[in-house]
Amino acid sequence: MSTPVRTRFAPSPTGHLHVGSARTALYNWLHARHTGGTFVLRVEDTDAARNTEASRDAILSGLEWLGMDWDEGPVAGGNYGPYFQSERKEVYDRYLAQLEASGRVYEDEDGALRFRVPDQAITVDDLVCGTQTINLKKQGSTRWDAELKKDVPSNPDLVIRRADGSYIFHFVNVVDDIDMKITHVIRGEDHLSNTPKHVALYEALAAPLPTFSHIPLNLNADGSKMSKRDQGASITDYIEQGFLPSAVCNYIALLGWSPKDDEEIFSPEELVKRFELTGINRSNSRFDFKKCLWLNSEHLRRLDAQSLLEKSQSFLKDQNIPLDDPRLPAALQLVRERAETLTQIPTGIAAIFSDTVEIEADVLGKISGKENIAGLLQGLHGAFAASEDEWTADNIKALIVVSAEKLDVKMGALMLPCRIAATGKSGGPDLIPLLELIGRERVIDRIAALIKVLPE
């Protein structure tokens, strides 16, 4: 019988939730959910100078938005708390005492406590990167000085506690993983080279090693390192730009992991079902914003009507579209087919709900030069105004067809001018049902208005 899986995500609250971090969190969450294990959220807030409350809130709400619920951690509680490192000094003192009892801790000349690293090869087994062997004593006895551009002598022994009594990352990270009984450490490849240090600490503390999986890093589209200011680096960007959490999860899951077949559109539930640590690949990947957009549009289409309304709500409100308007459900169905993001939803259907439309100069330019535009619009206006049929999509289409025949043009020639008149835009949802929703009076008025502003 194997021990139940416990994974963790351990952010330090010094900024927003970065997509790279979100992916690390996702892999941990997916592995826990896939195996029926436990997902722990631990806040590594030992750097008092850089931590902020706002950052902590942003990270937590970002995870919530993405749908990654944690079984243990802030708010959720759990048996291995507290889940803020700033509240765990007592735990660290206890483990320090244990480490001191092993005789491998000493105080250096500056008053810091150091862990004496073993002068022997340490083997790290990594599920993704394979096995590697390093001697920390040899490796750490010199250090690269970036300014001098050369190796300088260095103390290989690891500082674990500063002279002021505060603990260092490597120590608290390992202690917490031991104390919280973490079985799988899934983190960025930037920690791979630190792992021998961690392994040495596990061994000195006589704790069983977790399974390590170091995942490749994400880079910008141009291959450069992703920094906090880069476009699309923060989960907040995706929220504001109208992405669906399921699409963002889907996209970042695929950046460094593959189900090994040709499927690539997955709901969170499907990801949980399909995700395997062994499917993680070894090379860095770059962000492709267009593919992320495409996935978002696919997820948008798969949303049921109720969810679509819920997800769109805040975006509709921003554009003053009334949520209780009886035409809204039909309008949403109409616009979803063509929307890539939620922000495009209100834009696409605004003409239905607003009293007036603005026609941008460049949009007007698309028809103003064409031959007999005013005549075409006159014809259409006349047909719409004269008809006594009910204002339905079918009847509207019939009116356009008849007008086109009378005017001796193809139906398509009427569509763009009509769209511009009715919506002020050159693109958008399927025009005829849109006209139905806008209403006869408004369509007629808007065509008349356009004719007036058309240059002769």
Added chain:
RNA sequence: GACCCGUUCGUCUAACGGUUAGGACACCGGGUUUUCAUCCCGGCAAUAGGGGUUCGAUUCCCCUACGGGUCGCCA
């Protein structure tokens, strides 16, 4: 500089040592449609380079190049 990890179409990726090296996004072209779009069809496009091992290498080994990471009393 030392050590570690990596390198398949522009991008994300697939391929028991044997495939015409597959899929997706993007891009280009054609078609359907009432317009833009969707949709359908088609096209473009890759094993970083050089040596081995092997009947046969994208796959295994070595070298080089390139990319990334670590070398903190940041996490």
